[in-house]
Amino acid sequence: MAMSIPCYASFGTKLQDPLNYSNYNGVEKVKSIIKKTVIPSVGSSPVESLQKGNWVKLICGASFEDLVDIRNLSLVYTLAGVDCIDCAAEASVVNAVNEGIEAARALVPIRRPWVMISVNDDEDLHFRKAEFDPDDCPRDCMRPCEKVCPANAILQKGGVLAERCYGCGRCLAVCPYDKIRAITYVRDVIATAELLERDDVDALEIHTSGREPSVFRELWTGLGNSTANLKLVAVSFPDLRGSTISAMNAMYSIMESSIHCINLWQLDGRPMSGDIGRGATRDAIAFARKLASAGDKPKGFLQLAGGTNIHTVEGLKKERLFQTTTIHEPSRYETIPSTLHSPNALIAGVAFGGYARKIVGRVLSSVQSHHGLARVEDFPEQLLQAIIESLALVGTVKCYNIQKQII
Ligand code: SF4
Ligand code: SF4
Structure with a gap:
């Protein structure tokens, strides 16, 4: 049966007519789209994307551990040209991400995105699991928990x-x-250090409240030399209002003497909410506006997260923050090769989590409901659908124009 969904071209413009996927030879069409649209548009390295302001990170979720979905999401978003894939600090999850990346590169020889693992220095919303005993629930409960779960995690x-x-x-x-409890946890430092020494892990993200420099220091010190070969260290933190800049400076001073790579500040606007709707992205944009104009912040790229979705770039443009360059600061990124010392974008890019997973997850769950645990590339029609969804989102930042390639 032919499947059709609305298509969104660059910048989220809705086209008049839905696409009819029965017209395409799925895998060949995917290869053609990626070769014509993505490969010419993505920079030769993720560092260049950070500098140009078109860095895109896929957030698989610091606690999301469904290996089949993670593998398929990684495949789809690698083909869509993301610069980095951020996942839980678990060996099996890292394996699944790398498997998805290599499966994508076997289809089309595309640049490998960096693999980032996320850890926390203390209790954090991103590092918790809900739990309840269904036998303890009243029989007449309408189960709103099941309906509201964006991850289909409640059976x-x-x-x-x-x-x-x-x-x-x-x-x-x-x-x-x-009836529902939240079980929080902190990732083990020794296990994290072991993961960071793998060749297929490129970056680390530390989630922190920013309010407790002592726990941040304890984690950073505990990681020791395991961070020595990383390409990027990111710190994800919320807007701390009047104390944001002092917290950033305190954390940077802890890392400064032993950081050997570029660093990034992930501005966590409204955590885990990008799939809720247009307004979810406002907090991240307000956070970006505030930090972009702050003069005394420590060095490091700025990237949005938390509530980001298809409307985020539109919001950044309204604030004149999208791919706007800073004044040349030759000393700011001294770890970057001198050939790359060019004006840097004020905002380096955007990380997409819940929204990115939702738009592709719809396709992946239709594959799984019909075929069980499956590799998305074995279902060309659905792979094409997933690619078009992902390009529409990644393309808002990378400025793809997929319209003419597809129609
Ligand atoms: S909403 Fe609460 S009581 Fe009802 S099924 Fe869910 S956990 Fe049980
Ligand atoms: S709604 Fe779903 S994903 Fe969110 S905490 Fe509950 S079970 Fe977990």
């Missing part, structure tokens, strides 16, 4: 599927009987 008539839960907390808020 019909059952409890939480731990590997799919990424801790968004929406089920906690809707349970009328207060």
Whole structure:
């Protein structure tokens, strides 16, 4: 049966007519789209993307551990040209990401995105799982928890599927009987250090509240030399209002003497909410506006996250923050080869999490519901659908024009 979905070209413009996928030989069409649209548009390295302001990171989720989805998401977004894939600091998850990347590169010889693992220095919303005992629930409960879960992590008539839960907390808020608990955890430092020494892990992200320099120091010190070969260290933190800049400076001073690569500040606007709607991205944009104009911040690229979605670039443009360059600061990125010392974008890029997973997840779950655990590339029609969805999102930052390639 022919499948059709609305197509969004660059900048999210809705086209008049939906595409009819039965017209295409899926895999060949995918290869052609990627070769014509993505490969000429992505820079030769993720560092260049950071400098130009068109860096895109896929957030698989610091707690999301569904290996089949992670592998397929990594494949799709590698083909869509992301610069980095951020995942849970678990060996099996890292393997799944790398498997997806290599499967994508076997289809089309595209640049390998960096693989980033995310850890926390203390309790953090991104590092928790919901849990409840379904036998303890009143029989007449309408199960709003199941309906509200964006990850399909709550089984019909059952409890939480731990590997799919990424801790968004929406089920906690809707349970009328207060039956759901949030189990928080902190990633183990020794296991993280071992992962960082793998050749297929390129970057680290530390999630922190920014309020406790002592726990940040403890984690950073505990990681020791394992960060020596990284390409990027990111710190993800919320807007701390009046103390944001002093917190950034405190964290940077802890890392400064032992950081051997570029660094990035992930501005976590409204955590894990990009799939909710247009307004979810406002906090991240407001955070970016504030930091872009702050003069006394420590060095490091700035990247948005938390509530980011298809409307984020539009918001950045309104604020004149999209791919706007800074004044040349030759000393700012001294770890970057001198040939790359050119004006840097004020905002280096955008990370997409829940929204990115939702638009491609719709396709992946249709594959899984019909075929069980499956490799998305074995289903060309669905692969093409997933690619078009991902290009529409990544293309807002990378400025792809996919319209003429597809029609
Ligand atoms: S709603 Fe969020 S916290 Fe609850 S089970 Fe689903 S993903 Fe986990
Ligand atoms: S909403 Fe609460 S009581 Fe109802 S099924 Fe979900 S966890 Fe159980």
